[in-house]
Amino acid sequence: MSINIKVASLEDNAQVANLFDLYRQFYKQDSDLDGAASFIHQRLMKKDSTIFLATSEESELGFLQVYPTFSSISMANVWLINDLYVCSRARGQGVAKQLLQQCVEQAEQLQVKLIRISTEFSNTAAAKLYEQFGFEKDTRFQHYNYFLKG
Template sequence: MEIVIAELEDLAELSQLFDEYRVFYQQESDLAGGEAFLRQRMENQESYIWLAILDEQVVGFTQLYPCFSSVSLASQWLLNDLYVSPKARRQGVAQGLIEEVLAFSQGMASKGVLLETAATNLPAQSLYEKIGFVREKNYQFFYSTESDD
């Protein structure tokens, strides 16, 4: 498996996986909207996106956004998206992508990496704990949204 930073020329393959990811989280398929969203992130250098490649096919991706901790006076990262194509699951793809993100975070001398997943996504939770992520117990997270997304 090869893990690389996504480039604009990877956008078509990445957009397909991104659409599958959004559908996994009960969103309507919107390939064009997803591609536009990813293009904007990439062109504005607002996130880092890694691709996992197996047998010359993009089979997974993760997207990392920068954020900051005022209390710690440090940068940190939000691992906002992680998806592996069903045909490539249980082959170490997700773990490889996460390990790449963690190495990147350490190399940037950041506080760490935050992530969230659906309460029902038990396989992902198990993987995160196996890799060394710790379930947050000290803070409650609240959201304010204009929609049901």
């Protein structure tokens, strides 16, 4: 299978939204294709994230969405990979690895200092992939979340 990776544009909204809806379902969220399309459209319009889209000649295969942020201590750009998803039919074929590679290459071009990614403790396949790719498990910082009501 030939895999093509590109930075998504507004013209790719429907393809990315379909993948995004499947991604949310993977994490036990109800399907909401209209909401997914709206959310992705906003990201692409505002250009507040970069979405890498993996496709084959037949269909969309997966996506990676990265949000730019900063490190105050390093005074440098940091990227947060918030979403990485590959369709079940395309898993094990190197799609995630190619998405990560494209992300890293673009980050290097833009002189990003650090790329962060996280996954649930139970997603050992993703953790294994990240470590094989070269991501290092954070043992220095504890991460906490504060969930707002509403």
